[in-house]
Amino acid sequence: MEYERPLFFRVMQYAARADRDVVGMVSGNPDWEPPAALREGLAEYAEADIEAFQYPPSEGLTKLRAEIAQRRGVDIEQVVVTNGAGEANYLAMAAALDRNSGDELLLTDPVYPYYPGKTELLGGTERYVPVAEDGQLDPATVREHASEDTAAILVNTPNNPTGAVYDEATMRELVAIAEDNDALLLSDEVYDHFDYSGRFASALGVDSEHRIVTNSFSKSMAITGFRVGYAVFPEALVDDAKTRHMLVNVAGSQPAQRAVLTALQETGPDYYADNRDLMAERVETFTAALDDAGAEYTTPDGGFYVLARFDDFPGTLDNVERLIDEAGVAGMPGDAFGSAREDWLRFALVTPRVEEAADRLAEYFR
Structure with a gap:
């Protein structure tokens, strides 16, 4: 099966080779501190008995799964701890296709590029549902696209990139x-702690055997390198997911799982609120500078990203490389996220140099 390698690595490598200082705004790697309790959990683990250095249960540490289950209001047996949200989404998509109830995955356009990549890798067929200018997804449009061929509807809320x-x-x-279509709703909720609107609702709020929810601690705890995520499956699908x-x-x-467990148990809501406020401030700073540059842009209701469009500067890879070389700012080409925003550029605001990057863009396009 042929599939395209996502462009993230290519852009980051190009920026790293640049002959000038570059503000990186390509990848969603948080730049703030993880919870203090997470570091404490790692230190405690270093002194543990040798037995703790061996295989944990395949589906995840029992205490961690219990903690997740209690927080999400589900049965512990539905929870599988995964290698980040990336594996959680892979397992969810595989579960949908393995049901033999269609081979088509409905994706939004624009789309997080790893979703179509995984679809192709798993032998499925992607079909795209357009979203509104503000990124909102109209269920009526989804219903028009759904059919007996639909294996799953895959959504990401808060959404990357919109x-x-x-x-x-x-x-x-x-x-x-x-x-209604004997399909699954796959809801990737990895940015759930970064909702600025107060309107976020998890799919776990709907009791159904036709939904899978995936998540990760990568963004909420600023630990993308730990690779601890999870998926909540319907009872009928969880055993196959555990086997895969x-x-x-x-x-x-x-x-990593032990440290996350300690952090979950000992970190209060202020940690998450402070980081959410930090991101909201960065959105305001960055979009104000885009105003100065005369750009059109999205104001996100959640997540880490801003989409921007500049006159006569479409969001191609060539223009991304040009922006690195001439302005010293690295973003992602809009056409990496599908056809709907191919004239746009996507910027990740997880850098303390947001204001500097914004000033560089304003000066470059003014």
Whole structure:
């Protein structure tokens, strides 16, 4: 099966080779401190008995799964701890296709590039549903595209790259569409702690055997390198998901899971609120500078990203490289996220140099 390698690595490598200082705004790597309790959990693990250095349970540490289950209001047996949200989404998409109820995955356009890549890798067929100018997804449009060929509807809320947040009514209707077409709703909620609108609603709020929710601690705890995520499966699908997980990974990292468990148990809501406020301030700073540059842009309701469009400067890879060389700012080409925003550029605001990057863009395009 042929599939395209996402452009993220190519852009980051180009920026690293540049002959000038470059503000990196390509990847969603948080630049703030993880919870203090996470570092403490790692230190405690270093002094543990040798038994703690061996394989953990394949589906994840029991105490971590129990903590996740309690927080998400689900049964522990539905929870599989994964190698980040990336594996969680892979398992969810595989589960949808393995049901033999269609081979088509409905994706939004614009789309996070790893979704179509995984679809092709798994032998499925992607079909795209357009979103509104503000990134919102109209369930009626999804229903028009859904059919007996639909294996799953895959959504990301808060959304990468649009910043759209889907409310409770939207999520309920998406689950209903999945049920009506004997499909699954796959809801990737990795940015759930970064909702600036107050409207975010998890698909777990809808009781259904036709939805899978994936998430990760990568963004919320600023630990993308730890690779600790999870998926919540319907009871009928969880055993197959555990088997696939075991065959692919054997098990996840025991020290990373133990540290995450400690952080979950000992970190209060202020940690998450402070980082959410930080990101909201960066959005305001960056978009103000885009105003100065005369750009059109999206104001995200959640997540880490801003899409921007500059006159006579389409969001191609060539123009991204030109921006690196001439302005010293590295973003992502809009055409990496599908056809709907191919004239746009996407910027990740997870850098303390947001204001500097914004000034460089304003000066370059003014």
